[in-house]
Amino acid sequence: MHELKRLLDDRCGSLSWQEAEPALCGYSHTIWLEVERLRCLARVLADSGLVLEFITAVDRGHGLELVYFFSRPAAGWRLKVALRTAEGQPAPSICDIYPVANWQEREVFDMFGQRFDGHPDLKRILLPADADFHPLRHDFQAGEQHDGDHFDLERD
Amino acid sequence: MQGVSDYMSGLGQAVAGFLGPDILALVLGLVLVLLFIQVNAMFLVWAERKVAAHIQLRIGPKEVGPFGLLQTIVDGVKLVAKELITPQPVSWLLFVLGPVLVFAPVMVPFVVLPFGPNLQVRDLNVGLLLIFSLGGLNVLAILLGGWASNNKYALLGAIRSVAQNVAYEIPLLLSAMSVVILAGTFSMQGIVEAQEGVWFIFYQPVAGLLYLIGAIAETNRAPFDIPEAESELVAGFHTEYSGMRFALFFLAEYTNMFIVASVATTLFFGGWRGPVADGPWWFLLKVYLLIFGVMWVRWTYPRLRFDQLMNFAWKYMIPIALVNLLLTGLVMKLVGAA
Amino acid sequence: MLRATLTDDTFYLNLGPQHPSTHGVLHLLLRLDGERIVECEPIIGYSHRGHEHMAQQRTLSQFLPNTGRMDYLAALMYNHAYCLAVERACGIAVPPRAEYIRVICAELNRIGSHLLWFGAYLLDLGGITPFLYAFDDREDLLAVLGEITGSRLTYNYCRFGGVARDLNQAFCDGLEAFIPKMRRRLADYHTLVSKNIIFINRTRGIGVVDADTALAAGFSGPCLRASGVDYDVRRAEPYSLYPELDFEIPTGQNGDCFDRFMVRLQEIEQSLRIVEQALERLPEGEVKAPAPQHPTPDPGDYLFTYESARGRVGIYLVSGGGRVPLRMKWQVPSFNNLSVLPSLLPGTLVADTIAILGSIDVVMPEIDR
Numbered sequence: 001m002h003e004l005k006r007l008l009d010d011r012c013g014s015l016s017w018q019e020a021e022p023a024l025c026g027y028s029h030t031i032w033l034e035v036e037r038l039r040c041l042a043r044v045l046a047d048s049g050l051v052l053e054f055i056t057a058v059d060r061g062h063g064l065e066l067v068y069f070f071s072r073p074a075a076g077w078r079l080k081v082a083l084r085t086a087e088g089q090p091a092p093s094i095c096d097i098y099p100v101a102n103w104q105e106r107e108v109f110d111m112f113g114q115r116f117d118g119h120p121d122l123k124r125i126l127l128p129a130d131a132d133f134h135p136l137r138h139d140f141q142a143g144e145q146h147d148g149d150h151f152d153l154e155r156d
Numbered sequence: 157m158q159g160v161s162d163y164m165s166g167l168g169q170a171v172a173g174f175l176g177p178d179i180l181a182l183v184l185g186l187v188l189v190l191l192f193i194q195v196n197a198m199f200l201v202w203a204e205r206k207v208a209a210h211i212q213l214r215i216g217p218k219e220v221g222p223f224g225l226l227q228t229i230v231d232g233v234k235l236v237a238k239e240l241i242t243p244q245p246v247s248w249l250l251f252v253l254g255p256v257l258v259f260a261p262v263m264v265p266f267v268v269l270p271f272g273p274n275l276q277v278r279d280l281n282v283g284l285l286l287i288f289s290l291g292g293l294n295v296l297a298i299l300l301g302g303w304a305s306n307n308k309y310a311l312l313g314a315i316r317s318v319a320q321n322v323a324y325e326i327p328l329l330l331s332a333m334s335v336v337i338l339a340g341t342f343s344m345q346g347i348v349e350a351q352e353g354v355w356f357i358f359y360q361p362v363a364g365l366l367y368l369i370g371a372i373a374e375t376n377r378a379p380f381d382i383p384e385a386e387s388e389l390v391a392g393f394h395t396e397y398s399g400m401r402f403a404l405f406f407l408a409e410y411t412n413m414f415i416v417a418s419v420a421t422t423l424f425f426g427g428w429r430g431p432v433a434d435g436p437w438w439f440l441l442k443v444y445l446l447i448f449g450v451m452w453v454r455w456t457y458p459r460l461r462f463d464q465l466m467n468f469a470w471k472y473m474i475p476i477a478l479v480n481l482l483l484t485g486l487v488m489k490l491v492g493a494a
Numbered sequence: 495m496l497r498a499t500l501t502d503d504t505f506y507l508n509l510g511p512q513h514p515s516t517h518g519v520l521h522l523l524l525r526l527d528g529e530r531i532v533e534c535e536p537i538i539g540y541s542h543r544g545h546e547h548m549a550q551q552r553t554l555s556q557f558l559p560n561t562g563r564m565d566y567l568a569a570l571m572y573n574h575a576y577c578l579a580v581e582r583a584c585g586i587a588v589p590p591r592a593e594y595i596r597v598i599c600a601e602l603n604r605i606g607s608h609l610l611w612f613g614a615y616l617l618d619l620g621g622i623t624p625f626l627y628a629f630d631d632r633e634d635l636l637a638v639l640g641e642i643t644g645s646r647l648t649y650n651y652c653r654f655g656g657v658a659r660d661l662n663q664a665f666c667d668g669l670e671a672f673i674p675k676m677r678r679r680l681a682d683y684h685t686l687v688s689k690n691i692i693f694i695n696r697t698r699g700i701g702v703v704d705a706d707t708a709l710a711a712g713f714s715g716p717c718l719r720a721s722g723v724d725y726d727v728r729r730a731e732p733y734s735l736y737p738e739l740d741f742e743i744p745t746g747q748n749g750d751c752f753d754r755f756m757v758r759l760q761e762i763e764q765s766l767r768i769v770e771q772a773l774e775r776l777p778e779g780e781v782k783a784p785a786p787q788h789p790t791p792d793p794g795d796y797l798f799t800y801e802s803a804r805g806r807v808g809i810y811l812v813s814g815g816g817r818v819p820l821r822m823k824w825q826v827p828s829f830n831n832l833s834v835l836p837s838l839l840p841g842t843l844v845a846d847t848i849a850i851l852g853s854i855d856v857v858m859p860e861i862d863r
Contacts, residue, residue, distance in 0.1 A: 024582065026731075026797030051709050054825040058795075058812050069797065069808070073709070073723065076730040078797070100712030103833040111546070126539035126862055135547050136821075212626035308507050312529065312844065378620060379692055387515040387618045388848050456686075458693050459620025461845045462529060 001028075001077070004048055012040040020080070027069065027078040035083055035091050038068075042094040045070050050079070052094075055104040057112045059138045064114055066091055085114060093119035111136040185278075189266040197410040198228040203444075204410075204451055211455045238399035246396065247304040254301025255397065255404035261293040262411040269418050270344045272428045272436035283344035284336065287419060288329060291374065294412065295321040298383065301405070302393035313392025316462055317383035320373060323469035324380075328370035330477035331363035334484040335423045348427030357424040362480045364424040366473055368446075371416035373465070375409065378454040382462050417446040504532050507844075511540050515618045515848045518858030522835070524847070531847060534839040536832060542862040549822035553788040554580050555654065557822070562648040564824065565860035567610055568803040570603035570643070573652040578733055579798035579809040580654055583791035589780040592656035597735050598772045599639065599651060601765040602669075605676065606635045607803035608758045608765075611855045615755065616687060618852040619696050624687055631679050638668035654789055656782030669773070673766055680763060688756065697751035701838055701850035704749055711837075712830030715805020716757045717854055721749030727801035741768050751853035758855070788817045804828050804855055824863060828856040 008015055015037075018030040033041060042052075053069040063086045071078040085091050093116035095101040105116045106125040113134035116122055124131060133140055202217065202225055209216025217224030242251065268283035270276045280286060295318055302314020336342060338359060339350035350356075357364045373380035384392030394405045421427055421442040430438035460468070507524045510516035519540035525533040545564055549557050561576040562569030574596050581588060613628030636646045641664040643651040651658050687693050703713065708721040718725055726743045728736040744760035746753025793815040800807045805827025812821040831854050839847055 025795060026799065052712065053806070054712075054808060054810075054823070054830075056810060056821075056823040056825075058821045060814075060820065067795075067810070069810075073725040073730060080795075080797075098712075099710050099837070100830055100833065103829065104712075107829075124539075126542040128539070135544060136550070140547075208622075212623050213630050214626065308505065315528075378622075381620065382845075385620060385845070387620060388845050390514060455623050457621060457690065458616060458687075458696060459845075460692055461696055461843065463843065464695055 004044075004050075007048065008041065008044050011044050012037050015041070022078070027080045030080045030082060032082050035085060035089070038081075038083060039092045039094060039097070041081065042068075042097045045079075046097050052098040052100050052104075053078070055101060055108055057108050057114055057136075059112060059136065061138045063087055063089075064112055066108070066114065088115075090115040090117045092117050093122075095119055110134070113137060182278075185267065186263075189263060192266065193263060193407070193411050196414055197407045198232070200410040200413065200447065201228045201231075201406075203447075207448065207451045208455045211452070232403065235399055235403040240401060241396075241398040243306070243396050245306040247306070250300050250304035251396075252401075254297055254304060255401040255408075256297075257300060258294060258297035258408045259404045261290040261297075262408050262415065264290050265415050265418075268344050269415070270348050270422060270427055271439050273434065276345060279343055279345040281341070281343045281346075284332060284342045284347070284419070284423075287415065288325070288332070291412075291415070292321075292325060294408070297408075298393045301397065305393070305396040307396050309389040309391070310393050310395045313383045313385075313389045313395070316385075316389075317376065317393055319462075320376070320380065320383060320465060320469075323466055324370045324373040324473075327366050327469065327473040327477040328374060330474070330481050331360075331366040331370065332419075332423055334360050334363040334477075334481050337481075337484050337488055344422050344427075347422055348429065351426045351429060355424060355426040355429075360424065360480070360484070362476065363484075364420075366477050366480070367420055367423065368449075369473065371420060372450055372453065373469070375412045375416055375450075377409075377413065377450060379457040379459050380465060381454075381459060382465060385459055387459075413447055413450060414443065417443045417450070420446055503527060509847070511537075515852065516858075517614065517852070517856055519862075520832075520851075520856065520858055522847070522851075524839075524844075526844070529844045531839045531842050531844070534836050534847075536835050538832070538858070539862050541859045543859075545863045546822055546824060549819060551818065553817045554790075554819065555788050558653075559648075559650045562650050563859065564826065564863055565802060565804070565807075565828075565857050566647055567607040567857055568603055569647060569649040570639070570651060571600045571607075571800065571802045572807065573649055574600045574734075575798065575800035575802065575807050575809060577652040577654055578800065579796065579811060580789055580791070581785075582798060583796040583811055583813070584654075584786075584789040586655050586785045586789060587783055588656055589783050590777045591660075591779040592781045592783070593735055594772050594776045595642075595657050595661060595781060596652055597739075598669075598769050598776075599643070599649075599657075601768045601772075602635060602639055603649075604803045605762050605765045606632050606639075608762050609635070611758060611803075612683065612755075615852045615855075616693075618848045619693065621687070621693070624683065627679065627682070627686075631676060634668070634672050634675065638665055638672055641665040641668060653782060653785070655785030656780070658782075660781045661776075666773075669769070673770060676762070676766060680759065683759060688759070694752065696845075696849055697755060697853070699748070700751045700842070700846050701853060702748060702750045703834065703838065707834075708749060711834040713805070713834070714827045714830065715801070715803070716761060717754055717805065717831050719743065720746035720753035720757045722747050727799050727806050731799055733798075733800065735772065739768050739771050741765075741771075751849050754853040754855075790815070790817050791819075802827060804857065804860070805831065826860045826863065828854075828858075828861045832856050832861060 005017065015031050015033055020027055020030055022028045050070040051073055053071050055068050058065040058067065063084050066083050066085060068081040069078060070081065091114060093105055095105060103125060105119055106122060108114050109116065109122055110124045110126055111134055123129065206216045217227035220226040220230050242248065265287040267278050268280050268286055298317045299314045302310040335347065335356050338356055339347040341347060376383050394402055397405060421439060425442045428434055428436055428439040504525050504527045507526050509522040509524055511519040511521040521537040523535040523537060524531055545560050548560055558576065561572040565572055609628045609632045613625035616624040640646055642659050642661060643649045703721050705721045705723050708718050709723065722745055724743045724745045729743060741764045744757045744764065746757050791813040793813055795810065795812045798809045807827060808825030810823040811819055814820040838850060
């Protein structure tokens with residue numbers, strides 16, 4: 001862990017590590033960082049053998065909070081990496097570093113409308129291609145306008 | 157003038173002779189054959205379902221008739237009543253021709269099948285050849301049906317079927333040839349006659365095994381059912397067929413199974429001969445036992461992959477069959493010389 | 495990308511969403527050269543019901559029945575995982591007897607899930623009979639579980655602070671008969687399937703995923719263990735009773751379809767061991783501790799991971815301090831496991847596609863959520 005910290009500080013500049021209570025929240029540390037440094041961090045983590053578990057986002061109403069969980073599977077040690085993006089601000093894609101990020105980023109795009117720069121095929125994954133909403137955004141209201149008639153099954 | 161009138165009267169006699177008891181026997185034979193095909197297929201479908209059920213810890217059909225024996229009739233009625241769906245983009249003539257072509261050839265071999273010493277429609281001296289040549293038509297029908305369906309699954313099924321049938325007909329024929337060398341005739345009755353005393357399976361165990369494997373592949377039954385592999389190709393070449401058109405494919409499959417089992421019985425297991433009281437009962441008993449074996453195999457093994465199937469035929473079965481044929485010829489020559 | 499006009503001899507085949515072997519509503523857009531796969535694009539989402547959105551609209555208790563409807567083959571495990579996650583976040587204590595019952599049920603559920611997979615996999619490979627054997631066993635299992643849970647598939651048995659009902663005699667009797675029968679059947683399965691030359695030829699060396707690829711692709715569960723990584727959440731981040739129980743983590747070496755098959759069959763045996771141990775040590779006492787009707791975690795985020803039948807389930811709960819969570823992300827194993835197909839399939843045959851897809855053991859409603 002300390003080694004990883006040093007390596008990260010070396011290559012990506014100093015980062016703020018926050019201790020967390022693994023027995024309560026499931027991860028040991030949180031790193032908050034800016035969008036620009038994500039790829040650098042991901043590369044270091046990949047080089048040190050950490051696995052990307054999943055990517056998700058939280059929308060609290062003022063920009064998105066992207067959350068990445070990395071872990072060292074054998075040790076049961078988990079790291080949360082979080083970053084904020086402003087409305088419409090793209091995040092860098094890390095799917096060339098972590099193949100698993102490919103679908104994960106597509107899901108975040110689908111659910112939150114977050115764009116990822118450098119993703120080879122960023123398109124909807126769970127919702128139909130012609131959906132015009134992102135259901136997990138805070139301003140999304142489930143209602144009639146999204147039911148039934150929205151999806152045109154006859155269309156090619 | 158004299159010559160012409162002689163010729164005419166000779167022709168008249170020939171036609172009269174043909175139209176006489178001979179044509180009667182032929183028509184009667186054909187009617188019996190058609191009837192037998194239906195009843196036999198119904199019985200086999202029922203038997204297959206019962207065998208499968210008991211292998212799979214189930215009971216199988218039991219509601220319609222005693223032991224569910226009439227279940228197949230009810231299913232047949234359902235199939236007849238079903239709509240004949242012809243999808244828009246098919247090539248209509250070929251699409252309709254498929255099931256007809258698959259069914260027609262399976263009727264003819266019954267003409268030469270020797271059910272008993274006297275129970276045979278015609279004993280042709282090329283009986284075995286007739287069966288194999290008509291068996292070859294089957295693949296044409298499947299190709300037509302699969303191609304005309306304009307469905308990718310059907311097309312893939314048809315391609316697989318052609319490759320498979322071409323590959324497996326060769327060892328089938330080669331193993332049958334070994335028996336023909338022993339018997340010295342292509343006549344089905346003649347082959348049975350030649351097995352007085354010892355069945356050919358004891359002289360030709362390798363050919364017998366090759367024939368049985370080839371026969372399962374030739375009838376597209378598991379583990380060689382790759383042309384219709386339902387978990388890969390939905391229903392293979394007959395994906396687009398419904399109602400009676402599908403039923404004809406189905407009927408043909410079960411009748412084919414009967415034919416290859418009959419040929420196996422004739423070639424290797426002494427036909428209608430038995431330890432006591434030779435007769436058709438022995439023939440039928442052996443045929444149904446063989447079919448039971450084929451069913452048992454089907455409900456036990458998973459499916460081969462296409463390339464493994466082809467490898468097996470070209471790399472193992474055909475060379476072995478060839479060597480076996482060569483040895484048979486050699487031994488017969490030596491025995492003949494001695 | 496895939497729909498460009500084709501000028502070569504390849505063609506597209508839409509395998510699914512209605513197809514006998516796509517296990518639900520998976521749609522594989524395949525580009526084929528004859529029978530060889532050139533390109534594959536999985537299209538998912540046909541059974542998307544918006545569970546994560548629903549979770550943001552209701553209290554934690556109200557969401558409990560949803561959990562069983564994600565992975566309908568491991569509903570009890572999802573129940574269990576969700577209850578454990580909420581209990582940990584809200585500090586709800588669980589009586590020991592309840593936890594033992596939960597583990598017994600979860601492991602039985604794992605056996606049921608693996609049995610269904612086993613049958614369906616053989617069906618994919620053209621062997622129809624093992625499917626019915628597996629369903630015969632699973633039927634016994636469902637009857638046993640039905641005795642206490644009251645349902646067969648979409649269980650909703652766990653509660654915050656315990657379980658809904660205590661064990662009864664019928665359950666114990668049924669289980670007593672089931673365990674030895676399952677053992678005999680496992681031996682049968684090995685003779686019937688694992689040693690069958692056709693089966694071995696169909697699965698050995700097919701769909702090989704090495705350990706590094708598996709980790710990078712986000713594999714978990716039996717798929718990852720078949721590649722030789724002995725990662726199991728029950729060991730790596732022990733929860734519930736698992737630290738006290740004695741069981742092994744079966745792994746494979748080659749990461750091919752055959753190894754994935756063997757790992758799952760061995761897991762059935764291990765689950766039987768766990769059930770036996772838990773039954774033996776089952777303490778007396780309450781099965782449900784008092785818990786608030788609508789548990790409310792303190793503001794913050796909580797991640798709980800759980801080993802379901804298909805791999806690691808991650809429940810990421812973000813609370814704003816209210817009764818309704820701000821966000822609930824379900825990280826499901828099949829989602830990552832499936833995402834490897836586009837890189838795994840090219841070059842294989844259609845028949846292999848079915849074999850590989852089956853060996854990954856995807857449950858579509860879990861992926862689509």
